[in-house]
Each structure stands twice: as structure tokens, then as C-alpha cells.
Amino acid sequence: MARSRSAAGRVRAPRARGRDRHGRGLRSSVTGPHLPILRGRIDVFETAVADTAEYLRGQWPELEAVSFEVAGLPRTVSGPAVDRWTVLPRENRIILYRLPIERMSKLHINDEAHQRMLIEGCVLRAVGELLGRDPWDLAPDRYRHP
Template identity: 50%
Template sequence: MLGPELFIVGQRSEQFSSIVAGAADYLRGAWEQELTGVAFEVGAMPAAADPDEVPRWWTSKLERRIVLFRVPIERLSRMHRNDPEHRQMLIESMVFRATAEYVGRDPWDLDKDGRYL
């Protein structure tokens, strides 16, 4: 009754969370002072999204949180190639962009050793 596609969706969300966690760990190590105590979270969709501009992330310095919205990132972002490597690069770039917004820097400045960008 449930079908195999539900397993794939669950697996995809786990992979998304894993990629976010990996990029967040890297950023915490590289920008320890700026990101101490900051929670990186994955949300499905923003609460009251404007249909014309669906946010990919939300940040709050007051709450010390960075939330990446999985559905808009996966469904609304354009990739020139849809394969696992490009999906990973897309997700990582969103983590960097959200973190850059949080710390007030350019995303390219965050990748100190050239590992990601």
C-alpha cells in the first residue's frame, strides 16, 4: 500500500540532512567564533511562503539559528545537471549562502581552504 517511492523520499531527506550537517561542521570549524552555539536545522517548507518568492533558508541572530528549507532547495533550484554530485554541490552552496548571510560575509569568503566552493 505504501510503495517504494516513500522510501526514496525518506532516503532523500536523510541525504539532504547529512549534506547540511557536513557543510555546517566544516563551517563551524572554519568560523568557530562566529558560529559557536549556532544551530543548523533542516525544515521542509517556510511557514508562510510568498508563492512568488519562496525562501531557501532563514537565519536569526537572536535565536542563533540557520534553517535550510529542503523542499524549495530541491524543487525550485535550477541545476544544469541532475545527479548526486550536483545536488550535493547545490545543497552545500545553500548552506554557505545562508551562513554568509548570518555572519555578514560573502559566501566565497567562508571557504578558507577551498574545500567546497
């Protein structure tokens, strides 16, 4: 039986690994080479925690040995409330829980600036708990209005 001309003249190239299904090669990032890489919620949260921790380390030398960690959720829930952070003074650790801070806090304006202030406030309260000080005395110049 004779084949049609189009089927007989077609040569299939072997599939190479690492290519997508039409042989076009790997795709580039969504933003392209000229735009900044998109930041996700996790990146924004971790950056806000790191920036606030570095600021506080500059103000309070006793925080140099303290490690600030970010976790999604606490392992256990004690009581009706969900912890936003855990302070472990013997281990010099502060663990901040991203999901309870982001989702269970009620912001009157839900924008990036207010979310960052919420995260900074949680870091300040956790450090205040660790040091036994009022959280707002830890960074008095940072939140003073001109």
C-alpha cells in the same frame, strides 16, 4: 451431515500478534543483512547540511553556538519567491527548507554530486547572511580547483 476429510483434519493455528497474514512472521528489510541500508532524499539532505555545518564550524569559531535546522517548507510565503532558508541572528539559528531547495532549483546535471553542491551552496549563503560576509570567502579552499 458429514464433513469432507480435508476440512475435518485441518486445524487452524491462533493468529499471533506481530505476524503478517500467512503466518510467516515479520518481514526483513528489503536490502537484506549484507547490503547497506538505502538512504532517502531526506537523509541525504540532512547529511549534506550537517557535513557543511561541521566544516564551517571548524573554520569559523563564531559558528559553534549556531544551530542548523532542516524543515520541509517555510510556514509563510512572502512575495512571489519562496524562501530557501531563514536566518535568525538573535536566536543563532539557521533553518534550511528542503523542498524549495531540492525542487525549485534548476540543475544543469541532476546527479548526487550537483545536488550536494547545491545544498552546500545554500548553507554557505545562509551562513554568509548570518555573519555578514561573502559566502564564497567562508570556505575558499574547499571549492578551489587544483
